[in-house]
Amino acid sequence: MRLVRCPNCGFVCKKNGKTNAGSQRWYCNQCSYSFTNKVNKTNNNLQIFLDWLFGKHTQLDMAGEGRSFRRKTSQFWELWPLPPKVESSSSVVFVDGIYLARNACIL
Incomplete structure (x- = not known):
């Protein structure tokens, strides 16, 4: 069974009924905080x-x-x-065809 922890203080919580929408409501005995756990x-x-x-x-x-x-x-x-980070210089040029095509439509 998965233990639900309080987002406020971090202690283990217990079930405390359901909301009108049908979501499980949880209650922390340590800090008296009531919440619903979002999936x-x-x-x-x-x-x-x-x-x-x-x-x-x-x-x-x-x-x-x-x-x-x-x-x-x-x-x-x-x-x-993202393209790889190049630390050293070389004689290779990387051309992004998608970038060129997008800018070619603007002209």
């Missing part, structure tokens, strides 16, 4: 996105027939990998 599914959604990105499945093959997949993973579509 963060960002790690799970990132894993789903990476499984799709590096796998052979289409978005339609993913759970929810594509729509739920796109909704859950929408925050990861704007991530861009």
Whole structure:
């Protein structure tokens, strides 16, 4: 069983009923703090996105027939990998084709 700790003082909390929306309410005996524990599914959604990105499945093959997949993973579509940091100089030039294409449309 997972122990829920108080965000205020860090002691173990006990269940204290439910909210009107149906979320579990928790109560800390140490500091008398009542709260609901928010569930963060960002790690799970990132894993789903990476499984799709590096796998052979289409978005339609993913759970929810594509729509739920796109909704859950929408925050990861704007991530861009950073280029490696170059400490020494060399005669190689890195050209970013995406950057050039975006600027070419502005002209």
